[in-house]
Amino acid sequence: MKKLLFVVLGVMLFAPAAFADNWGLGLKLGAGENDPKTIKDIYNSATVSKELDEGNGIFGLEALYEWNLNDINKIGGKIGVDIYGENKAKFTGFGEITEDTYAFPFTVYFKQDYGVKKWSWFAGAGLTILRTEVEGSVVGIYTGSETKTKVFPHIVAGAEYRFSELFALGLEARYNISAKLKKDGAVYSDRSGFGAALTGRFYF
Numbered sequence: 288m289k290k291l292l293f294v295v296l297g298v299m300l301f302a303p304a305a306f307a308d309n310w311g312l313g314l315k316l317g318a319g320e321n322d323p324k325t326i327k328d329i330y331n332s333a334t335v336s337k338e339l340d341e342g343n344g345i346f347g348l349e350a351l352y353e354w355n356l357n358d359i360n361k362i363g364g365k366i367g368v369d370i371y372g373e374n375k376a377k378f379t380g381f382g383e384i385t386e387d388t389y390a391f392p393f394t395v396y397f398k399q400d401y402g403v404k405k406w407s408w409f410a411g412a413g414l415t416i417l418r419t420e421v422e423g424s425v426v427g428i429y430t431g432s433e434t435k436t437k438v439f440p441h442i443v444a445g446a447e448y449r450f451s452e453l454f455a456l457g458l459e460a461r462y463n464i465s466a467k468l469k470k471d472g473a474v475y476s477d478r479s480g481f482g483a484a485l486t487g488r489f490y491f
Contacts, residue, residue, distance in 0.1 A: 309355065310491045313365075315347040315459065317484025322477040323374035323386050325421055325470070329429050336379035342372020345484060353398065361398040363409070367391065371478070376423075384423030386476060391416040394443055403449050410444040419468060419476050435468040435475055447488065457486045 321343045330339050349367035356362060374386035396411025417439065422432035441464060447457025466478040 309353045309361075311351045311353070311488050312491075313347075313349040313351065313367075313486055313488040315345070315349070315484040315486045317345050317347075317459075317482060318343045319345055319371075319461070319463070319478065319482025320480030321371070321374070322474075322479075324474045324476055326374050326376045326384055326386055326476075329384060329425070330376040333378055333381075333425070333428055335381055338377045338379075340373075340375045340377075342374050344372035345482060346370045347392075347484070349392075351488070353400075359399050359401065361400055363396045363398055363411070365392075365394050365396070367394075374476075376425075378425050378428065381428065382423060382425040384421065384425060384429060386419055386421045388417065388419040388476070388478070390418070390478075392441060394441070396443065400449075403451060406446055406448050407455075408444075408446045410442075412440065412442045415439055415441050415463065415466070417466060417468070417478060421476070433470070433475075435470065437466065437468045439466045440464045441466075445486070447486065453489060453491075455488045455490065457488070459484050459486050 321341055330337060347367050347369040349365050351363055351365035353361045353363040369390040371388040375383060377383045392413060392415040394411050394413035396409045398409035400407045418436045420434045424430045441461055443459060443461045445457055445459035447455040449455040461482045463479050468475040
C-alpha cells in the first residue's frame with residue numbers, strides 16, 4: 288500500500304510536465320459519513336472515564352486530465368489521495384485507541400465546461416481503495432494493531448466557478464457505496480454514505 292501511495296503522488300507531481308494542456312491539480316477539504324464501529328464498541332463496553340473523538344473531516348489531493356469532445360463537453364479522469372480525520376477513544380489513566388484511514392479514489396467523469404467567469408458542472412463514477420488501521424493499548428480492554436483494506440465504487444457530482452484560465456473554485460458531492468470494512472463477518476469500520484467538499488483546482 289505504501290508503494291501505491293508513492294506511485295499516486297509521483298503521478299500527481301510529474302504528470303503536468305508530460306501533458307501541457309488540459310491537465311490539473313486539485314485540493315479539497317470536506318467531511319463525510321463515518322462509523323468507527325470497532326472503536327465505538329470498545330468505548331461503549333468500558334466503564335472508566337473516557338472520551339470519543341470521531342473524525343469526519345477529509346483532506347484530499349488529486350491530479351486530473353480532460354479530453355475535449357467539443358468546445359464545451361469533456362471526458363475527464365482523475366486520481367487522488369484522501370486523508371480522513373482520525374478516530375480516537377481515550378480512556379483516562381488506561382490508554383487510548385486510534386483509527387487512521389486514507390484512500391485512493393480513481394474517477395472518470397463527464398464535464399460541461401463553459402469557460403472563464405462561468406460555472407461548469409461534472410458527474411462521474413469510479414473505484415476507491417480504502418485502508419484503515421486500528422491500534423492502541425488500553426489496560427484490561429484492548430491491545431493490538433489491525434489493518435483492513437477495501438475496494439468499493441463511488442459516484443461524484445459537482446460544479447466549479449472558473450475565476451481564470453489557471454484557477455477554479457467549486458463544490459463536490461460524493462457517495463461511497465458499500466464502504467464497510469468487515470472482520471469475521473461483522474462491521475469493522477464504515478465510510479459508506481454521503482460526503483461533500485470545497486475544491487480548488489489549478490489548470491495547466
